[in-house]
Amino acid sequence: MIRAVTLDAAGTLFAPRQPIGETYARIAGEHGIVLEPRVVDEAFRRAFGTAPPLAFPGAGPDALPALERAWWRAVVRDAFGSPAGHPRFEACFETLFAYYAQADAWALFPEVVPTLRALRDRGVRVGVVSNFDGRLPGLLEALGLASALDATVWSSAAGAAKPAREIFETAARRLGAHPSELCHVGDDLEADVRGARTVGATAIHLDRRTRRAGSLATLSGLIARLDEPGYA
């Protein structure tokens, strides 16, 4: 019996409105730093993909904002490469960090609000489980999603990042469900699908590009999927 559904955030509920490389190059340019969008885009993917988990086990809540900023500063510095040595790098980083806290930086996928509403109508508790930082709750609020959610769990506050089991256990607890009663949906096979399965949760892969067999192409198919045998 699925009592709660959790969703990943970036790539699942919303995506950057503009390619990361274009935004980085544009904001860097405002600070007099020259970046090639395609180069920085690729470098960002590499830096983000190889960064340590966005979680700081044992750190108190007061320590988190500085740790989160330092984590992102290292990723952005890696993505910039040698232009990170520019004297305006720090100011540029602060602008980028503030930019991605705003709803304007992101495009909400069109089926998200109706899907969240339909989940609520079924009496299912709904949460977000994301490898994110303290900007997430404000961002969800600004995107108009906060009132549709029963819990928002992000890695830096949870002290564990997906695919670690602890973040899914935290989400299940917050939603008043056993992990086996949880269904998690996300676009990352490792973080979302393998991670959720380690706690015995049901996992559904969202694949908006290649449409793998068994994966959802959009969240619109989620309600029908939950009605299939084995999900009820």
Ligand SMILES: [Mg+2]
């Ligand atoms: Mg994602």
